[in-house]
Amino acid sequence: MRVKLSEIIEGIEFSSDERSSYLNKLTGEVVMITDEEYHAAEEGNSLDDYPEWQRDDIEKAEDILADETNENFISLPSKYDVHEYNIMERFCSTVADKEISESLYHAIKGKGAFSRFKDAIHRYEIVEDWYKYRDDYIKQIAKDWCEENGIEYTDD
Numbered sequence: 001m002r003v004k005l006s007e008i009i010e011g012i013e014f015s016s017d018e019r020s021s022y023l024n025k026l027t028g029e030v031v032m033i034t035d036e037e038y039h040a041a042e043e044g045n046s047l048d049d050y051p052e053w054q055r056d057d058i059e060k061a062e063d064i065l066a067d068e069t070n071e072n073f074i075s076l077p078s079k080y081d082v083h084e085y086n087i088m089e090r091f092c093s094t095v096a097d098k099e100i101s102e103s104l105y106h107a108i109k110g111k112g113a114f115s116r117f118k119d120a121i122h123r124y125e126i127v128e129d130w131y132k133y134r135d136d137y138i139k140q141i142a143k144d145w146c147e148e149n150g151i152e153y154t155d156d
Helices: 004-012 035-043 052-066 084-094 100-107 113-123 126-149
Strands: 002-004 018-022 030-034 073-075 153-154
Touching: 002 004, 004 018, 004 030, 004 126, 004 153, 018 035, 018 084, 030 035, 030 052, 035 052, 035 073, 084 100, 084 126, 100 113, 113 126
Parallel strands: 002 153
Antiparallel strands: 018 030, 018 073
């Protein structure tokens, strides 16, 4: 079975402190589960206690919990695997204009790095360059993850 690389990328991008993404190796579906849904599955809470739209995800969380050997579900890279800060730092080194590159490096040092970086890419009008670099980088993370886990994919 082949999975769509775009769905793997989406799962990676939507991972957060409160949400994890998994690939169902049987169906090729990327499943995103919130901590609340995962805890509900762990505790065995009645699905009747939750709104209709959330019940399906709680059932998927139950399936993930039951799959202790990762035979059917595998965790996608999390935000901690992606390291957005490292991507920003690497992007700085790709900027040909040395003055802009140094300014970007300075912007990402210390507290508030993300907002200063965002302001700087707007000021230097390199927003599109940044997002293309970031998208390409995350796409490569997704490809590497698929290859490491023996997952065939289509680059849609």
